[in-house]
Amino acid sequence: MRPFPQATLWVALVAALNAAGPARADLSLSQEIGANGLAATEVRLAALAAPTPEETFALAGVRFLHVVEVALQTQAREGIYDASGVIPFARLALQAPHREGPMRPEAMADLLKAANAGLDAARAPLDSLPPDADFGLEIALGDLWFDIDGDDARAPEESLYDILGPELLGWRWSERDPAAPIPTVRFDAADAHWLRAYTHLLGGVTDVILAYDPTDGYRRVLESHAAFENLSPLPPPDPENYNFLTGFGATVDSVAPLFWALRQEPDRDRLLSAHGHFLAMIADNRLFWQAVALETDDDGEWLPNDRQKAALGIDLPQGTGERWLAVLADAEALLKGEKLVPYWRLGPEAGVNIGKLFTDPRPVDFVGWIQGADALPYLEKGPLVSGESWAGFERMLSGNSLMMALYLN
Numbered sequence: 372m373r374p375f376p377q378a379t380l381w382v383a384l385v386a387a388l389n390a391a392g393p394a395r396a397d398l399s400l401s402q403e404i405g406a407n408g409l410a411a412t413e414v415r416l417a418a419l420a421a422p423t424p425e426e427t428f429a430l431a432g433v434r435f436l437h438v439v440e441v442a443l444q445t446q447a448r449e450g451i452y453d454a455s456g457v458i459p460f461a462r463l464a465l466q467a468p469h470r471e472g473p474m475r476p477e478a479m480a481d482l483l484k485a486a487n488a489g490l491d492a493a494r495a496p497l498d499s500l501p502p503d504a505d506f507g508l509e510i511a512l513g514d515l516w517f518d519i520d521g522d523d524a525r526a527p528e529e530s531l532y533d534i535l536g537p538e539l540l541g542w543r544w545s546e547r548d549p550a551a552p553i554p555t556v557r558f559d560a561a562d563a564h565w566l567r568a569y570t571h572l573l574g575g576v577t578d579v580i581l582a583y584d585p586t587d588g589y590r591r592v593l594e595s596h597a598a599f600e601n602l603s604p605l606p607p608p609d610p611e612n613y614n615f616l617t618g619f620g621a622t623v624d625s626v627a628p629l630f631w632a633l634r635q636e637p638d639r640d641r642l643l644s645a646h647g648h649f650l651a652m653i654a655d656n657r658l659f660w661q662a663v664a665l666e667t668d669d670d671g672e673w674l675p676n677d678r679q680k681a682a683l684g685i686d687l688p689q690g691t692g693e694r695w696l697a698v699l700a701d702a703e704a705l706l707k708g709e710k711l712v713p714y715w716r717l718g719p720e721a722g723v724n725i726g727k728l729f730t731d732p733r734p735v736d737f738v739g740w741i742q743g744a745d746a747l748p749y750l751e752k753g754p755l756v757s758g759e760s761w762a763g764f765e766r767m768l769s770g771n772s773l774m775m776a777l778y779l780n
Contacts, residue, residue, distance in 0.1 A: 400429050401514035405525070408518050409437045424504040428563060431496040435566065436531075438489035440517045442482055447519055449478035455625035459576050460486050476590035479628075480581060487577045494570040497563050504560045509671060513553035556682040557671030561662035565674060565780070568655035572780050575648030580632075582641035582732070588628025596624075633735035646729035649706055652780065653699045660692040674779070685778070688767050695779045697760040710756040716743050721752045 404412050416422070416430040442460035445451060451474055453461035460482060475481075515531040518524075527533075532553055599605075605620075663676050671682040677689050704710040706729075711722030727749045739745025764776075 399509070399511075399514075400433075401510040404433070405514035405516065408516070408523060408525075409433055409440050410518070413437055423506075424500055424560070425506045425508055427496045427500055428504075428506065428508065428558070428560075431493050431563075431566060434489065434493035434496070435570065436515070438486050438493065440519075441489065442486055443517050443519045444521055445478070445482045445485070449482070450474040451478055451482060453479075453625050454621045455629070457626075457629060458483070458580060459573055473593050473596070474589070476586050476593060479589060480584055480586050483577045483581055487574060487581065490570045490574045490577070494567055494574075497567045497570075500560070500563055504563070507557050507559050507670070509555055509557045511553065511555045554682050554684070555671060556673050558673055559666070561659055561666065562673055564655045564659035564662060568652045568659065569780050571648040571652035571655065575645040575652065578641045578645035578648060580629075582638040582645065583629075583632040583635055583735075584638070585628040585632040587635070588631035591631060592624050592628060630737070633737075636734055637732040639732055642729045642732045646706060646726070650703065653703045653706075656699055656780065657696065660696055664692065690767070691779070694760070694764045694767055695776075698764050698776075701756050701758075701760050705756055709754075711751065711753045713755050714743075714746060714750060717750065719755060721750060722755045723749050724751055724753075725749075 400412065403415075413430065413433045416426060416433060419426055422430065439460065446461070450472070451461055458479065461479060512532045513530075516525045516529045517531060517534065519529050520526070536547075659674075663674065666672075666676055666679065669675070669679045672679045673682065675681050675687060676692065681687065701710065705712065705725040708724045708726035711724055713719075713722050723746065731748065733745075733748065736745050
């Protein structure tokens with residue numbers, strides 16, 4: 372399972388769900404998006420002089436979803452396609468880029484910078500919500516769409532549900548009942564913490580990638596491709612007959628720029644920003660689970676407590692929140708350097724300080740890290756993280772732990 376395609380999938384879906392709130396007495400926000408699109412809806416919400424909590428929350432959701440829409444538009448315009456599945460927003464719904472010819476080397480970094488700024492803009496309304504905000508917002512997934520081609524008109528292939536459904540459900544998508552109604556989800560004030568946490572999660576991931584800018588790596592890939600064409604190019608890929616060489620080559624071309632990028636001197640400010648985002652994500656998760664634990668209703672829940680059901684039909688075992696908070700406690704201890712990661716050349720009294728990778732970053736050479744010479748600046752004595760919390764989380768979810776981790780963020 373590829374982690375970040377799923378991550379971007381959940382981000383897009385939740386952004387859509389959160390973008391709910393009345394536009395007029397006779398037109399819900401989801402209907403407004405269906406009729407006018409995300410960009411126009413965002414303009415209207417942003418212009419409100421005294422928005423209600425519902426409208427403030429809706430603005431955050433629409434902006435979040437618009438981040439995904441802009442990324443899809445950029446993929447089509449620039450020919451971006453990340454076969455490795457590592458980079459958020461770079462492999463959402465476009466199985467084949469629309470652009471003719473190779474992408475610009477700077478295109479991936481430009482996409483991530485725009486997404487990073489968009490995530491900050493989406494978070495701003497959430498930060499302004501009062502602590503005692505109370506609301507309930509419904510949205511029908513069938514109303515939502517991405518204007519991928521930028522023509523301000525909805526096409527059948529631009530439906531959010533159809534774009535994200537196959538990535539979300541995998542093989543189960545083909546076994547669903549096509550006649551079943553598309554879900555409607557009701558969001559409340561607790562979910563503001565969830566959405567804010569996700570903006571921090573993806574903000575941190577994009578900051579890490581931008582700290583090791585992959586632009587030069589993509590330039591090397593493009594230049595080498597030109598040289599291969601002059602020497603003796605492979606036959607073009609046949610969509611009806613899988614060719615190992617072309618399939619493997621696409622994966623190598625996606626992964627190589629990331630390896631080359633890690634060898635560069637990183638942007639320390641970007642990594643410090645990422646470190647802050649990840650810690651804030653954990654803090655917002657705690658606030659979410661504290662708030663959702665107090666809920667007594669059971670009405671179209673996005674992420675339920677033990678007494679509720681998820682509107683999307685995803686079953687969460689009893690105690691999911693408690694188990695997930697234990698995983699996040701370990702992650703926080705690693706980010707703060709209070710616990711260490713085991714290293715293969717050390718015994719149980721020392722390990723890798725993950726926090727220093729953000730506060731004292733250096734170029735990463737995998738040979739040096741495997742042998743140990745390059746790992747030395749980050750090795751120190753201290754208690755090791757046990758992995759018991761994650762193992763318990765995995766056992767509880769019976770093999771679906773990665774997907775659920777991205778759902779819970």
